[in-house]
Amino acid sequence: MTQKKLAAWLRFVIIGFAVVGAGAYFWAIPQFGLSIVGRYPEFAYAFRPWVALIWATAIPCYAALVVAWKVADSLAAERPFVPENATRFRAIARLAYFDSALFLVGNIVYTFLNMNHPGILLMALGVVFVGAAIGVVCQGLAGLVDNAADLQQQSDLTI
Amino acid sequence: MGQIIFNIDVMLAKRKMKVMELSDRVGITMANISILKNGKAKAVKVSTLAKLCEALDCQPGDLLEYDPDAPDEEPGE
Numbered sequence A: 001m002t003q004k005k006l007a008a009w010l011r012f013v014i015i016g017f018a019v020v021g022a023g024a025y026f027w028a029i030p031q032f033g034l035s036i037v038g039r040y041p042e043f044a045y046a047f048r049p050w051v052a053l054i055w056a057t058a059i060p061c062y063a064a065l066v067v068a069w070k071v072a073d074s075l076a077a078e079r080p081f082v083p084e085n086a087t088r089f090r091a092i093a094r095l096a097y098f099d100s101a102l103f104l105v106g107n108i109v110y111t112f113l114n115m116n117h118p119g120i121l122l123m124a125l126g127v128v129f130v131g132a133a134i135g136v137v138c139q140g141l142a143g144l145v146d147n148a149a150d151l152q153q154q155s156d157l158t159i
Numbered sequence B: 001m002g003q004i005i006f007n008i009d010v011m012l013a014k015r016k017m018k019v020m021e022l023s024d025r026v027g028i029t030m031a032n033i034s035i036l037k038n039g040k041a042k043a044v045k046v047s048t049l050a051k052l053c054e055a056l057d058c059q060p061g062d063l064l065e066y067d068p069d070a071p072d073e074e075p076g077e
Helices: A003-039 A041-076 A083-112 A118-156 B008-014 B019-026 B030-037 B046-056
Strands: B003-006 B064-067
Touching (some): A003 A041, A083 A118, B008 B019, B019 B030, B019 B046
């Protein structure tokens, strides 16, 4: 697969995540919350705080998609092994760590405020683990791209 | 650590040759010759050095000079 094709596929995946994410964050999850409130009106007080937390966790996700788009740009320009891409992968890693921490802290706080269920908190740990894993993978990629960029520069400056 | 300097300009003047002609004879681009002259090259292939010596009718020692007092620069600085 050429780098231009890879860049096109990466852009397709990024757009896909953005569209599906928008559907989940701004329709599916609020609808799910409303259905719970409809069945258990005593939990109505928790609806807005939970939607606020979920929407807050969307911000780092979309920021990561913007950074990933720039990686796709450099792939399309056939310059994958540049220090800027290592920086971008580190940025995505930090966003993933922040998002995981935000979601975890939010779940714990809501548990103490009696707006959460221990089962939900347990499931949230799974989501936090996935976010942290994405961070670790991106950090590893950043290190690899750093080494590759060094080798690329050595190669470019070998006459 | 000092720096290796490529005295390409000196040899071009001695042989009364233009840079473009050297580029054509050796088969490397003007940009790469510029990288050699500016001291930005990270490495030089032995085959490239041999082609330079053949084109300029000289020895490697005529082209290469070690300057111990040159600042240790990384490309891009």
